[in-house]
Amino acid sequence: MEQPKENQPNNPLHGIKLVTxxxxxxxxYGWEGLGSRIRIKCFTxxxxxxSSLTFLxxxxxxxxxxxxxYLRSIRKK
Structure with a gap:
């Protein structure tokens, strides 16, 4: 018998969608700020x-x- 999947209490991204x-x-940060922090074309x-969701x-x-x-940004709040 299969056991149910366990929660991930130590994963701060658990349950958060990429779109969110x-x-x-x-x-x-805005698109410009994102593009300067993470140099990828979908931000610049x-x-x-x-388009960003598709690429990511x-x-x-x-x-x-x-x-x-994202994790750094929510820790600074």
């Missing part, structure tokens, strides 16, 4: 939530950088 993270960062060249879902290293910036 991106919306938070865009509101806090005609940025949008939709396909690019694990970039998603990791975005998640790290």
């Amino acid at each position: 993270i991106l919306e938070h960062l865009e509101a806090r 060249d005609n940025p949008s939530i939709k 879902r396909k690019t694990p290293w970039a998603r990791t950088k975005v998640e790290e910036l």
Whole structure:
């Protein structure tokens, strides 16, 4: 019998959607600020939530950088 998946109490990103993270960062830093903090084209060249989500879902290293910036930004509050 399969055991249910356990909660991840030590994972601060557990239950937070990528779109929520991106919306938070865009509101806090703006696209220009995001582009200067994380040098990826989806933040610097005609940025949008939709295009950024598409890129980040396909690019694990970039998603990791975005998640790290998010965690730093919420710790500073």
